Amino acid sequence: MLLTGAEILIKSLLDEGVETIFGYPGGAVLNIYDELYKYKDKINHILTCHEQGASHAADGYARATGKVGVCLATSGPGATNLVTGIATAYMDSIPMVAITGNVAQPLLGKDSFQEVDITGITMPITKHNYIVRDVNELQNIIKEAFYIAQEGRPGPVLIDIPKDITADKTQYNKIIPKEVVRKSEYITEKSLQEAVDLINQSKRPLIYAGGGIGIAEATEELLIFAEKINSPVSTSLMCMAEFPNNHELYTGMIGMHGTKASNIAATKCDLLITLGARFSDRVISNQNHIKNAKVLQIDVDPAEINKNVKVDTCIVGDLKVALSQLIPLINVKRNEEWINTINSLKENKKVKSDCGLTPELFFDKLNKLNDGSFIISTEVGQHQMWTAQYFNFRNERTFITSGGLGTMGYGLGAAIGAQVGKPDKRVINIAGDGSFGMNCNELVTAVKNRLPLIQVIMNNNCLGMVRQWQDFFYEGRYSQTTLDRPTDYVKLAEAFGAKAFRITEVDEIDYILRKALDSEGPVLIDYLINSDKKVFPMVAPGAPINQIISEEDINNN
Incomplete structure (x- = not known):
């Protein structure tokens, strides 16, 4: 079946399970918007007031649902208006596909009206990006983009499509999306055993949980893990909702505006168990305060290991898989003296209503x-x-x-x-x-x-x-x-x-x-x-x- 590039794009989005797109039309994406009009009963397009709003909406959609967020903008200023939203998603590892139009290929590189090298601009803030040069490549690029956005450590992917590509025709055959498999090939018996030894030997463990917990959908595993070793749990800003805030082991946010219990616990623990967190400067600040603690880091991204803080051992792989394999191997722990110390640090301030609006x-x-x-x-x-x-x-x-x-x-x-x-x-x-x-x-x-x-x-x-x-x-x-x-x-x-x-x-x-x-x-x-x-x-x-x-x-x- 011969279809235009615009038709192939929309059908491919449907193949990926896309139900909603956030965007703003313009000349370079008119062919795409014409197809969206025809498919409006299958894809809900939310017209935002500004392309930046579209990129943030796609990001928020992804965070709330766990699905890939999709945004669409025209060439030139439309594309550059997505940049802040793409960078936001990149820094927080959010799965997003940003689709931009561009001028027709014969006009590329000639300072044409509303032309910009958006792939060059976004190279440092995307997991990968593409400029489509051949309509025959479009369908595979879309499939690959959605896979890359979700696999391993998620992130945004950009697809730049020149206008002539959206008009060109080629054969379309439905392709089943590639299954995203949780990364576990680097989770070894050696790394698990080293982690088990550190945990079992520890008398004052502290869990520092980051945004990777939510991304890996490992909230249940985190709770089971913390309760089995009876460890206090501190969280980064990105993990605030991934551990019950009313749980007796919860010490609150850690870092620049963290709680007294979390921050002092980090200086007194003998093992800092870091789960899906990158030791941000707003958390770790001066590293001297953890020099007496062993550090165990579990993360899907090997680039995060030893990047900001030197670790004693690590497990590289998906957090849900890693914790699932680790939990049966560790001993049940009580750490009663340590828990009493932590509880003494917790502050329970009563909210006053006589201080006006606070x-x-x-x-x-x-x-x-x-x-x-x-x-x-x-x-x-x-x-x-x-x-x-x-x-x-x-x-x-x-x-x-x-x-x-x-x-x-x-x-x-x-x-x-x-x-x-x-x-x-x-x-x-x-x-x-x-x-x-x-x-x-x-x-x-x-x-x-x-x-x-x-x-x-x-x-x-x-x-x-x-x-x-x-x-x-x-x-x-x-x-x-x-x-x-x-x-x-x-x-x-x-x-x-x-x-x-x-x-x-x-x-x-x-x-x-x-x-x-x-x-x-x-x-x-x-x-x-x-x-x-x-x-x-x-x-x-x-x-x-x-x-x-x-x-x-x-x-x-």
């Missing part, structure tokens, strides 16, 4: 309303850290945030993707007023598609995290971090077609949250907080993570 109070109210169906996405900044510190995550794939790249403007697009992918859940995006201003136009996308997501703005009239650093390290010189914008976010949301509320008093929180949760469409909540509210605890950049700055320290200094 992030703690907002999340305390939200936690009480959570029936387990909430998916929380965030932008990047103080509000992101408050979310990690105060929201009680209960289920996997329910925390969607930009960790590695720290992309302001990420959350609303990602929330749209998550809500499309999980229509039975309620997605709540937590933003600062600075981050919200970057891609607030995507609220229109939520309105048009009647998505019942809730957009919360922690409105402190400043770029809070940068301002906090200016306060601590730049003697309070608030250079360009006080916003003083006259924008009325309630009126803005209503102009976009969304419902909106403003919270200015404590006794309004419960009522407005319930009103928002009862809404069938998108809702914005403008939550006014003090500009001087800071994220505590905090570890100064480059300092050991047990040198924790608390709010009391600041008040007493």
Whole structure:
């Protein structure tokens, strides 16, 4: 059967099980959009307000569902507008396929209208990318792209398709997608035994779990493993939702804004068991604090072993497979003295309602309303850290945030993707007023598609995290971090077609949250907080993570 390249693309996407595409049309992809029109009953296309929103939506869709997210943009500026979203997905190992159009092949390399070398631009931020030179290669390239995006350590793949390729015809025969098999060929008896010996000999183990747990769908294995060796569990930002936050072994987030229990445990443990984590500088900071501990690292990516921290032994392979093979081999442990020490470090601060509107109070109210169906996405900044510190995550794939790249403007697009992918859940995006201003136009996308997501703005009239650093390290010189914008976010949301509320008093929180949760469409909540509210605890950049700055320290200094 002879089909055009555009037809082959759409049929191949259907073969891969694609149900939703996020995108924005343009001249170089008109042939593709013409086919999407014909297949609109089989592929749901979400038209975003900006291509960056499309890339973040594809990312959020992938994180919430575990499927490959797909975004589509035209050539030139359309393609370059995807770059931030592609880089965000790359840093957090998210399976995504970005499809871009380009000018016809005879016009390539001639500075043609809306021409850009998008494969050259994205080479450092994709697992692989392609420019299709022959329509006969298109079908196999699509199959290969989806496989690469998912296998091993996932990541984004870009396919650049010149316009003449979408018009050229060739034979189409359905190809069954290649099965993605969990990597286990490097999990050896020797590596398992070395790990078992370290674990069995340890008296003060600490598990440091990263985003790889969720990617490998190894949340159940992590819980079984931790309970068998009775080890405290600390998590990176990317793993907050992959271990029950109310579990007795959970010590909270580790790192710059981590808990006292997690950070001090890292300095006192005799074995640091690192699962699917890359020892980010925001976690490890000064390495001297773990020099007395043995380090066991398990990761699917061999490039992560010994990259930032020298390990004593490692297992290279899929986390779900590795833990499944490791768990039967290890001894049951109690570590009672160590657990008592950890419990003494845990802080149980009661949330006060007499301090006005605070992030703690907002999340305390939200936690009480959570029936387990909430998916929380965030932008990047103080509000992101408050979310990690105060929201009680209960289920996997329910925390969607930009960790590695720290992309302001990420959350609303990602929330749209998550809500499309999980229509039975309620997605709540937590933003600062600075981050919200970057891609607030995507609220229109939520309105048009009647998505019942809730957009919360922690409105402190400043770029809070940068301002906090200016306060601590730049003697309070608030250079360009006080916003003083006259924008009325309630009126803005209503102009976009969304419902909106403003919270200015404590006794309004419960009522407005319930009103928002009862809404069938998108809702914005403008939550006014003090500009001087800071994220505590905090570890100064480059300092050991047990040198924790608390709010009391600041008040007493």
